[in-house]
Amino acid sequence: MQTTKVTCVICPVGCTIEVDHEKIDGKETVIDVRNNKCPRGFKYASAEVINPERVLTSTVRLKNGAVPRLSVKSERPVPKTSLFDCMKEIRKASVSSPVKMGDIIIENVAGTGVNIVATHNG
Amino acid sequence: MIINADVAVIGGGPAGLAAAIECRKNGIENILVIERDRQLGGILNQCIHPGFGLHVFGEELTGPEYAQRYINMLAETDIKTMTDTMVLSLSSDRVIRAVNAQTGVAEIHAGAVILAMGCRERTRGMLRIPGTRPAGIYTAGTAQRLVNIEGLMPGKNTVILGSGDIGLIMARRMTLEGSKVKGVYEIMPKSGGLKRNIVQCLNDFGIPLHLSKTAIEIHGKERVEGVTVASVDENLSPIKGTEEYVECDTLLLSVGLIPENELSRGAGIAIDPKTKGPVCEKGFETSVPGIFACGNVYKVYDLVDNVTKDSVLAGRSAAEYLKSRSF
Amino acid sequence: MNSQKYDFAVVGAGVSGAWIAYELSKYTAKTCLIEKENDVAMGATKANSAIIHAGYDPVPGTLMAKLNVRGNELVRELHEKMDIPFRQIGSLVIALSEDDEAKIRELYERGLKNGVKGLKILTKEETLALEPNLSDEVRGALLAETAGVCSSFEMSVAPAEVAENNGVDLIRNFKVENVSYEDGYTILVSSDGKTVAARTVINAAGVHADEIAALFGDDSFTMTPRRGEYSILDNSCKDLVRHVIFQPPVKYGKGILVSQTVDGNIIVGPTAENIDDKEDKSTTTEGQKTAFDGARRSVPSVSERDVITSFSGIRPIGGKGDFIIGFSDANKALFNVAGIESPGLTAAPAIGEYVIEKLIESGHKFVKKDDFDNTRIVVRFKDLSDEEKNRKIAENPLYGRVICRCETVTEGEIVDSIRRGAGARDMDGVKRRVRAGMGRCQGGFCGPRVMEILSRELDIPMSEVTKFGGGSRMTEKETL
Numbered sequence: 014m015q016t017t018k019v020t021c022v023i024c025p026v027g028c029t030i031e032v033d034h035e036k037i038d039g040k041e042t043v044i045d046v047r048n049n050k051c052p053r054g055f056k057y058a059s060a061e062v063i064n065p066e067r068v069l070t071s072t073v074r075l076k077n078g079a080v081p082r083l084s085v086k087s088e089r090p091v092p093k094t095s096l097f098d099c100m101k102e103i104r105k106a107s108v109s110s111p112v113k114m115g116d117i118i119i120e121n122v123a124g125t126g127v128n129i130v131a132t133h134n135g
Numbered sequence: 136m137i138i139n140a141d142v143a144v145i146g147g148g149p150a151g152l153a154a155a156i157e158c159r160k161n162g163i164e165n166i167l168v169i170e171r172d173r174q175l176g177g178i179l180n181q182c183i184h185p186g187f188g189l190h191v192f193g194e195e196l197t198g199p200e201y202a203q204r205y206i207n208m209l210a211e212t213d214i215k216t217m218t219d220t221m222v223l224s225l226s227s228d229r230v231i232r233a234v235n236a237q238t239g240v241a242e243i244h245a246g247a248v249i250l251a252m253g254c255r256e257r258t259r260g261m262l263r264i265p266g267t268r269p270a271g272i273y274t275a276g277t278a279q280r281l282v283n284i285e286g287l288m289p290g291k292n293t294v295i296l297g298s299g300d301i302g303l304i305m306a307r308r309m310t311l312e313g314s315k316v317k318g319v320y321e322i323m324p325k326s327g328g329l330k331r332n333i334v335q336c337l338n339d340f341g342i343p344l345h346l347s348k349t350a351i352e353i354h355g356k357e358r359v360e361g362v363t364v365a366s367v368d369e370n371l372s373p374i375k376g377t378e379e380y381v382e383c384d385t386l387l388l389s390v391g392l393i394p395e396n397e398l399s400r401g402a403g404i405a406i407d408p409k410t411k412g413p414v415c416e417k418g419f420e421t422s423v424p425g426i427f428a429c430g431n432v433y434k435v436y437d438l439v440d441n442v443t444k445d446s447v448l449a450g451r452s453a454a455e456y457l458k459s460r461s462f
Numbered sequence: 463m464n465s466q467k468y469d470f471a472v473v474g475a476g477v478s479g480a481w482i483a484y485e486l487s488k489y490t491a492k493t494c495l496i497e498k499e500n501d502v503a504m505g506a507t508k509a510n511s512a513i514i515h516a517g518y519d520p521v522p523g524t525l526m527a528k529l530n531v532r533g534n535e536l537v538r539e540l541h542e543k544m545d546i547p548f549r550q551i552g553s554l555v556i557a558l559s560e561d562d563e564a565k566i567r568e569l570y571e572r573g574l575k576n577g578v579k580g581l582k583i584l585t586k587e588e589t590l591a592l593e594p595n596l597s598d599e600v601r602g603a604l605l606a607e608t609a610g611v612c613s614s615f616e617m618s619v620a621p622a623e624v625a626e627n628n629g630v631d632l633i634r635n636f637k638v639e640n641v642s643y644e645d646g647y648t649i650l651v652s653s654d655g656k657t658v659a660a661r662t663v664i665n666a667a668g669v670h671a672d673e674i675a676a677l678f679g680d681d682s683f684t685m686t687p688r689r690g691e692y693s694i695l696d697n698s699c700k701d702l703v704r705h706v707i708f709q710p711p712v713k714y715g716k717g718i719l720v721s722q723t724v725d726g727n728i729i730v731g732p733t734a735e736n737i738d739d740k741e742d743k744s745t746t747t748e749g750q751k752t753a754f755d756g757a758r759r760s761v762p763s764v765s766e767r768d769v770i771t772s773f774s775g776i777r778p779i780g781g782k783g784d785f786i787i788g789f790s791d792a793n794k795a796l797f798n799v800a801g802i803e804s805p806g807l808t809a810a811p812a813i814g815e816y817v818i819e820k821l822i823e824s825g826h827k828f829v830k831k832d833d834f835d836n837t838r839i840v841v842r843f844k845d846l847s848d849e850e851k852n853r854k855i856a857e858n859p860l861y862g863r864v865i866c867r868c869e870t871v872t873e874g875e876i877v878d879s880i881r882r883g884a885g886a887r888d889m890d891g892v893k894r895r896v897r898a899g900m901g902r903c904q905g906g907f908c909g910p911r912v913m914e915i916l917s918r919e920l921d922i923p924m925s926e927v928t929k930f931g932g933g934s935r936m937t938e939k940e941t942l
Contacts, residue, residue, distance in 0.1 A: 027330030
């Protein structure tokens with residue numbers, strides 16, 4: 014069994030969470046999670062050991078908008094390893110005003126199964 | 136032109152919007168929000184990263200989402216807004232002079248005023264870093280605006296001076312957009328930023344954080360070509376022999392924020408020399424009766440959720456002040 | 463070679479070159495003003511104390527003395543018409559020792575010989591009554607009422623603009639690197655192969671004047687760059703002093719001064735350091751310390767804590783002890799205007815007059831234009847009454863949009879600064895003309911907006927907007 018210390022990034026408190034994990038049947042499995050102050054921390058720390066994920070935020074070109082860029086985010090966290098693949102697609106994207114917060118800008122970004130959505134009206 | 140308002144809010148960022156909405160909830164009818172930018176939301180609009188709203192909304196939002204929620208709430212009320220409008224002066228008897236392209240210079244006579252002008256960043260001049268004066272030196276917030284609002288990259292090789300949260304967040308943002316971030320240099324022995332930002336903005340991308348190190352000279356004639364960094368002793372003085380040249384074309388400064396109180400001073404409001412914000416009694420009333428302050432103009436906050444909470448209280452106090460005077 | 467032909471090519475659009483071009487633009491002679499940078503006033507003119515000296519300092523009988531006193535008169539006469547920011551706040555040379563007292567009496571005598579009006583020796587009490595924040599050590603002072611402060615930049619952009627409006631061609635980004643001769647013309651060749659032909663070349667190249675002269679076979683003088691470092695304090699300190707406060711002159715110039723600037727900030731400096739690199743405008747920790755230590759001798763409460771920005775300037779020292787103005791002995795196609803060190807800024811308008819005088823003496827025939835107009839009106843929104851502001855906004859709504867919040871500068875003013883004669887082409891050009899980005903936040907907020915306006919007005923992509931021309935681009939292309 015292995016113990017990994019994870020600094021939680023879910024909220025600004027930044028708990029240092031201890032995760033015990035072990036490879037069972039060739040699959041990394043969480044045994045125990047300690048020192049988390051909330052269930053979100055539990056979830057984050059477990060995922061961080063098995064398959065770290067991040068919410069990705071960026072911008073896309075906005076045509077005819079009040080400003081040249083529209084802010085966007087991944088609707089759910091995407092695997093950390095796919096961040097730069099996602100950025101490649103986001104950089105190519107372009108939308109026209111009007112756009113509403115929550116509108117899907119890119120479906121299934123970089124094959125992650127996660128959509129990129131607008132985070133502001135534009 | 137003269138405009139009358141029960142409450143005039145100077146600044147349409149998170150503080151001003153929350154205070155204005157709270158005034159409305161407390162029965163104040165004629166409310167005016169004055170915003171210098173073209174859109175409401177203030178600096179949140181360029182803070183495209185997540186990390187906002189856990190305390191206020193119970194969910195994690197990005198800056199623009201947090202702003203948009205308040206903009207939407209405001210749109211459901213009859214609160215009036217003037218955007219692209221600059222306040223030129225504020226007097227102690229709550230007369231605001233503001234200018235925009237449509238109405239020219241207007242005088243706004245307000246029953247109560249809520250200051251919510253936010254803060255500005257410390258600059259290179261204030262740090263007095265010696266060296267040349269090339270292009271490519273930006274405060275982290277200006278760089279954030281360029282990248283996130285204008286879609287322009289400041290440069291390809293970046294050094295970040297100061298480990299405030301905006302600096303850390305820009306380290307990640309610049310990296311994601313393809314700039315090589317050479318390192319973050321912090322003069323203090325400890326980072327000024329949140330732990331989560333060090334993890335997900337620096338560690339995630341292998342960006343080194345150098346503590347007790349600072350920039351002592353800027354090089355380059357036209358564009359930045361590099362900076363000399365050095366370790367500092369316990370008095371924060373550079374230690375001879377530790378100098379190191381770091382090649383870069385961009386230097387971002389994230390070395391602190393200062394409440395923006397030029398208007399407050401003009402109205403004769405007492406300023407706390409330590410926080411650089413107005414000295415406030417409970418309820419966020421300044422030393423001038425009927426003028427309230429909230430958000431980063433009052434003191435520099437870490438979290439927008441706390442700005443909102445305090446701004447709600449300031450809005451409530453302003454409403455109470457008006458009610459107590461009308462009887 | 464098919465070059466544009468001129469009667470006069472003035473090389474260098476600093477304060478001297480600009481006033482020479484201004485004087486030439488009164489006549490039908492065809493003139494161009496050539497500048498190696500992207501804007502006027504990029505050398506010594508850009509970074510100095512911006513003092514209009516009274517004229518008690520130069521040795522009587524020198525060209526410096528004559529042109530200083532005449533220049534001071536001309537500035538006071540022309541500044542309103544040409545809209546050059548100038549305030550006649552007077553100067554004090556303070557005495558902190560018995561030695562100093564003798565020195566200020568000597569300066570007083572010199573001043574009288576040079577024809578300076580409004581000079582007076584003050585007692586300690588009179589001095590402190592005028593300037594309560596001076597050191598207690600002060601023993602008296604020389605008051606010069608005709609001295610003042612100006613915008614050194616406007617002192618060159620105004621004449622350059624008037625010159626361009628009256629037919630002078632301003633040619634930017636033209637670094638003279640070679641000369642040849644053809645049919646009575648001198649062909650000036652730029653570093654990137656452009657050419658301009660002129661009958662007479664007027665060398666006003668500042669710290670590079672010796673290099674220009676050398677191209678003509680004239681090695682009669684060399685220029686030594688002398689760096690001076692300055693700091694500007696926040697305008698909350700503006701009442702620290704009300705006059706220009708000098709200490710008695712030292713070997714390397716007029717010593718460290720503390721003064722109001724024309725905009726109501728406080729300026730401290732300069733240091734004086736001879737250096738090797740003519741373009742080395744860096745600031746140093748030691749220099750800043752020297753400046754403040756020196757300044758505190760006059761005004762003990764001056765503090766580094768109030769600094770909003772520091773800069774350094776290069777003064778062109780000719781080594782002859784006087785201005786070098788006249789036809790070159792080595793080459794009659796060349797007219798030198800060199801060694802224009804302090805009080806060069808003050809003297810510049812008089813240098814323009816003097817150059818014409820010398821050209822006439824040597825047989826040049828000038829014909830006056832009837833339509834020369836030196837009226838210049840610059841809208842400074844901040845200084846207008848509300849009524850005037852509203853009138854301006856009604857004429858052009860861009861005056862109602864404040865871009866720089868620290869200095870209250872509107873989009874209208876920024877657009878004007880780009881469209882005027884000798885207009886801005888880059889961020890620093892806008893900043894120096896209208897002060898956008900000059901205030902507390904140093905362009906943090908307005909920078910991106912000014913970039914947008916430059917991009918729109920000059921019809922260039924945002925990524926081609928520069929800080930000061932050349933390779934000083936502000937950003938990369940759109941997000942990488």
